[in-house]
Amino acid sequence: MLHAFLAACAFRSPGVRPPATLTSRSGAGPPTVRMFAADASAAEVSSDAPAQLRPQHELAKAWWPVILTHGLDRSRPHPVQLLGQSLVVWHDGAAWRCFADACAHRFAPLSEGRVEGGCLQCSYHGWSFDGGGGCARVPQAQQPHAAGERARVGAFQTREEAGMLWVWGDAASTAAEAEAALPLPLSPLLRQLCERSPAAGFQRDLPYGYELLGENLLDVSHLPFSHHGVGGLAREAGGSLELRPLPPSPPAPGAARFSAAVLQPARDDPMVDSAAASVNISFFAPQHVRYERRPRPGAAANVELFLCPTAQGRSRVFLFNAFAAGARPAVPASRMARLLLSKAVGAVRRLLVGGPPPRSFGAPGTVADHMLSHLIFDGDGIFLHYQGQRMAERGLSFRDYFTPTSAGALTLPRHFTSPTSADALVLRFRTWLSSARRGSDPAVAAAAGSEAGETGEAGERGGYGRSLERAQLLDRYDSHTRHCAVCSAELDRVRAAAKLCKRLGEACIALAGGVLAAALGGAASPRVAGSALAGGALALWRLERAQAQLHREAAAFIFVDYVHADRD
Template identity: 30%
Template structure:
């Protein structure tokens, strides 16, 4: 494996050379590299299926000269098909759901690479995936029901087994006619390989009939077997796959887009000593050496095609694991967890982590969703400034100005797409431009309820608990309020109080008021009513965080930021 270690000021474009593939004989362009003692291979090997895709010499990706004019025919580089180094997007496993969010009796619709699919579990709890369309009248099977080991269409009752074969047509009473119709290929539904692993449900987006063997032999890009991890956070985002993947690979935006949550824009900038990018057809590893508090720190980011991004800080096991699944044009599904090797941790640290995992809903509402709200709308609007017809690889780089070493992982991602992405990434190709939805209103783009709550049993449970607590607080407040009012009315109706009110003498009114306040339990009842009202208001504000919370960067410091 080839690797370079360059100072930021030394980053420059290397000369290109042409090499011939030993497998197919095609000529391919490579950037010249120099060997280095540093290597990120261990970060990539545990995530890439190198046996399936093959290993080739790595490519050094530079961060300089990205605004140079394109060479003649350079855009065609992204559109070449059939290169043996091109990544096959449909020959991989993609996460689609957190298993804990699925109900075995409830079929679920899912979009994957533009495909409309349905997942469901049979009587043994084994999950299956079919095309979400009944061949009879094109009704969505995800609206149907599970009957034993079959999926029934809710429209006319046709049933299908795990392989997509039709097993029953209720409208045909003649057994022979029914058998003939069920055996027809026109009555079948396309099935896709499906697998449950590491708390996620994975789908292979090629029909089972064509790819069952290779899918079975291909490992899921999961986590090490000795690793425990926090419950998966899942959220649908109105951002294209290439844009969202670029975002999660860009650590330099954290102190600005996520000020006060993941960073601080007012702190001195961390010194970057060196930047390294090691690229292969199966992904790449970005490493940078930092000086933090006068101590050297190594930060690494690895991308394993097609979905996996891992963050490493001074260790070989990831501190943070993210996966991005392309669902449909303009949308992606993000998965986040924090892997931990519990066997290497002291007992007290394990207890702290387990306590933290017990407050999953609180962390999702107050932390993770707030992080994503910080730049989702920015990405949603920004990606519409550059049409898909321009391209998502090298042509995209030339449309932006990225002169800093911090831009290296973004450039690495875009160059990897241009050289190994095959030029036809589903949901992000020029053909998908017409299917891109128009720009959404900010409230819709940051809809936590529709994007995350529907996928998270922890947050759903928290909302139910908040609703129960709110109802109790409201009931207690109403009872306390009526009690206080009843006591006031009882005192006000006394002859002395009526006489004081009729004379309107200040002394008499003061005496009457003292009599009211002297009523046993009145102050306590009023206090309980006020406390219950405060609790109810607080619960409603907390409940709103599961559905929508506006994010205004100008107010992130607690004060209005004015432009000079």
């Protein structure tokens, strides 16, 4: 049974389509371009961004997911980042709280502190802060509350829904009740999934920014190429991909900013073989991308992805595969042959040259499920970071992409080529983000992505100035494992089993030495000694193989290289 992420997203790649229809507006000015060349009914859009692309609020004035709460230790604080701000989340016994990660005394990180008596205590001098950010205790003060209001720390609104802790990005907000009432972009399927499986989410930190993460999640055409060999995806399946824009939702909190439908899902989605199937892709500004698959009447399966801009050139992603209870999508019979052939070839290769067995596709929230999710993000991790780095080095922006303009881009790209509708959602997201950044504080705007010529922290252009080793770009331990209760527990188990194998092997060697000494001293017959030594050697060989296998399994939680040229 295939992972629902692949079930929802495995589409063909774009091909070359007929040129876009260009018309001139009356008077001077740039031409207009239809949103999708394949859709003759699509309204023409001008270089002025349409109303649905304009930001309804600043980027900071929104709810952002910052961390999964399942398995999160409530007895200690946890550092997080949001929009370039270092924050700390902690539990006061009643609810999760979020502060700026700097003590009001001398700005030491509160994430290195302790949770005591419903307060967050700074470990530098013991100053304690209550859930509202007020200073509850100053051990060095001669009188209680001597620090007064000046000792407050910045406190951010929080809410916990769908297994995620959400933070309102503006600590200076004065409309807490209205903001707390804003609906979050959570589908009924996702809410049902989280009620059944509280650990269903997957979280990973990525070495590229929010702007490239948003592009990537809305770009369905890259999947057969970037993720070749994962769950039946194949480069050979790449072909044309036609998208049709859906009518915009009325502007309202929680509504999709823009959506598109795959015109031929039975052709372009390898998990669908019904003419009645539908696949829609939506962006809910500013933090959610949703794939809605309806493989047949009455069946539903969503892939729900949530974005968190942690810092310039860095981001965090949350992945949920939501489907009705007992209705997880199966592989269509017409697509099963390729999957079985791929598994058979892999089994023969492992028999001949060795290697760990493949992990089965697991239920949401299992180790197997997380390992497959890693493969998806590993496939993009190398080149998305370097894409950002090369764009920053050369002073390029999304307006320089060699692709047609669409979705109301502010200006025509400098390079214009034959259009394909596959890039339309990418350009629409980037156009929306460009507009939203202009309405935001410069520091917040920088954390959500850079434009040509901008400089990030420490002079790093766009946050991509420092080259990273492959082990850093594809790191799994710091980006996921140590934050994940499921994977960290499994890693501990695997390491403990490896240590046990090592000790048993040492015991076998010691026993063999004793038997040999006994034989030489005449206390054991050569026949008995030979049998014992042969049995010990066999046991030692098996233990060493088991230990090597466990070491490979442990490495899967830390770093696995992903070389596209090697994926045949």
